[in-house]
Amino acid sequence: MLHDHGAAVRIVDRRPGAFRPSRAMIVHPRTLEVLRPLGVAGALLDRGDRSPEAELHLGRRRVRVRLNALDLPDTAFPHLTLLRQMDVEDVLLGALARRGVRVERGTELADFRPVPGSVTATLRSAAGAREERYRFLAGCDGQASTVRARAGLGWPGGPYREDAVLADLDLDTGLTPGVAHVVAGREGLLMLFALGETAGWRLLATRPHGAAADPRDLLAGAGLDVRVRNVAWSSRIPLQHRLATGFRAGPVFLAGDAAHAHSPAGGQGMNTGIQDAVNLGWKLAYAARHEEDLPALLGSYEQERRPVARQVLALTHLVFWAEAGTGPVPAFLRGTLAPLAAPVIPVAMNRRRLVATLVRTLSQLRVNYRSSPLSEGIGAPRPGDRLPDETVRCAGRDVRLHELTAAPGVHVLLHRDARLPKVSGRATVHRLPDRPARTIIAVRPDGHVGFRDTDPARVTGWLDLIGAPGG
Ligand SMILES: Cc1cc2nc3c(=O)[nH]c(=O)nc-3n(C[C@H](O)[C@H](O)[C@H](O)COP(=O)(O)OP(=O)(O)OC[C@H]3O[C@@H](n4cnc5c(N)ncnc54)[C@H](O)[C@@H]3O)c2cc1C
Known part of the structure; x- marks a missing residue:
């Protein structure tokens, strides 16, 4: 960046x-x-x-989630x-x-x-x-x-009372290889991904600090149909907030x-x-x-x-x-309620x-910076909001907005009737003829709307505020 x-x-x-x-x-x-x-x-x-896809193992029930x-x-x-x-x-x-x-x-x-x-x-x-x-x-x-x-x-x-346990394992198992397996037990959560780096499977589990955490015992306790052939690597990681x-x-x-x-x-x-x-x-x-x-x-x-x-x-x-x-x-939620809720x-x-x-x-798609000193103007999406992706018309073709803005730097979107601001090489300008308005939107390099208004003179002030080079 x-x-x-x-x-x-x-x-x-x-x-x-x-x-x-x-x-x-x-x-x-x-x-x-x-x-x-x-x-x-x-x-x-x-x-x-x-x-x-994930397969949730809830007691004796299995639930597939896409x-x-x-x-x-x-x-x-x-x-x-x-x-x-x-x-x-x-x-x-x-x-x-x-x-x-x-x-x-x-x-x-x-x-x-x-x-x-x-x-x-x-x-x-x-x-x-x-x-x-x-x-x-x-x-x-x-x-x-x-x-x-x-x-x-x-x-x-402070520290959490639980640690993360990671391991790369070779397993003899009938578990479907292409999906993540998630076991919710009274002891904690255990996950298996067919994404190991030093062996075929990666295990991720949580266990109370100090409790035994041999991957073989964790798998046996989870009740999965697996036999551990080889533990290629394992590590216990203390966690904190x-x-x-x-x-x-x-x-x-x-x-x-x-x-x-x-x-x-x-x-x-x-x-x-x-x-x-x-x-x-x-x-x-x-x-x-x-x-x-x-x-x-x-x-x-x-x-x-x-x-x-x-x-x-x-x-x-x-x-x-x-x-x-x-x-x-939480032990009741995982060990008793989750299996009951499986259907x-x-x-x-x-x-x-x-x-x-x-x-x-x-995913933090909702994150906004509306109260940031860099957010100027009014309208929706509001200055500070992430610019949502959508199909627009630009330069004679239908194109997704995020494709237009997928290049480093500031992007200025001009609605059909907007007056052209003086950006002098400090931003890439796109005219959107299918948006009948005078709105000018400046999109920051991280994809958040920084400025939204109809006055082209104010765009220059905003570019100065963020120190956009060029001109
Ligand atoms: C079990 C587990 C599962 C996780 N799963 C996920 C997940 O699915 N998704 C997710 O988003 N996050 C996940 N995380 C969190 C994620 O791994 C971390 O948030 C991420 O690694 C943080 O990256 P970082 O670069 O900030 O710090 P680090 O990964 O800790 O890297 C810091 C780097 O700085 C270097 N360094 C340290 N001090 C110095 C120094 N003085 N001089 C020079 N170099 C130095 C180190 O060598 C290291 O390379 C998980 C974490 C754990 C423990």
Whole structure:
């Protein structure tokens, strides 16, 4: 995002190798939307399963749930995508490499010091430590973030009483290989995906901290018809729920798990982190083009993304309680009520609207930045809202709106009778002759409506506000 919006970037990672077993397995529609202008959505879809199905094992009953062809007409991706985190990282690394950007592995950010107008970072590698000066620093360095600690930002919250257990297994089993198997038991949730990295199947389960968590015992306890031939790898991951007290300290920003840590419930962490990075990337790139500070632009990152992280935390907390909680209520819900409810679950899951509503919320398709300092004007979609996808007429053909805006930068949509604003190369302009109005809509690089009005002179002011380069 930074590179595609004109910034020179340097990426360091203290991990020496690229491979690390995947934790995330689900990519949400909104994540594909925000990555689309970077030209990577196709490659991600090619590697993923876009017609995922899950088999819910509820007591002795089995319920099949389809998670594709959802009733989401305003997105090009009306489905969940089953895709390993390692594949996502690999596609993004490939996209960086094609742009000539390399991730410098084995290089650690050891410390930094803000200096007027920039930041001095101490980078340590096998070659030794050196200090270098940068305009901005983005800490995408995970839950134990060095950047967050050195910036003095608080990390309130706490650990969960349950851990996640991950394992790659070879199984002898009659389980259908192409679907995810989900077992809701009194002990917690257990999932099996035919997506292992070092063996055929990937297990994900939750168990109370300190309780035995051998994958063979977990599977035996789940009552699945499987025999474990080989445990290729397994790991137990402590979980926590925390939110950084701020996402910014001067020229230093936090994104991803460095800013918010939650349970894996609902598959939110990686998706939210990518959406943070897209929100931050274009802002830093635009701000870096200016000598003077752009307070509205830089301040808007925390103003927009911290409330989203807070909502994600609340949602994942609730879902995790139901999925993994070992108190009498969640254990009763999973172990007793869910099997009793099994006959009505297919009816509920066939209500395409209901499933779509759930996915819309989980996918963050509803996220808006209406109270952001970057949102100007009135009308629907309101400034701050995500621009919904729909078919429009443009340049003599019918085209989907998100196809028009699937290129980096700001896009200005002019309804039929709108007067042409002076954008002087700072935005791509599209005239929509099938919209009989004088409305002018400016769409931010992350796909949110930033400006909506009929006065072309105000567009220039808004482009100045966000520091759009060019002109
Ligand atoms: C069991 C489990 C299942 C999950 N399932 C899902 C899911 O289905 N969907 C989903 O969206 N999310 C899921 N998540 C969450 C997701 O894995 C994380 O949110 C995601 O990995 C966070 O990415 P990140 O880049 O912010 O942090 P990390 O993945 O932790 O990466 C941080 C990077 O920073 C580097 N680093 C750290 N310190 C320094 C330093 N000082 N200098 C240089 N480099 C440094 C590290 O080497 C690392 O490469 C799951 C998590 C778990 C535990």
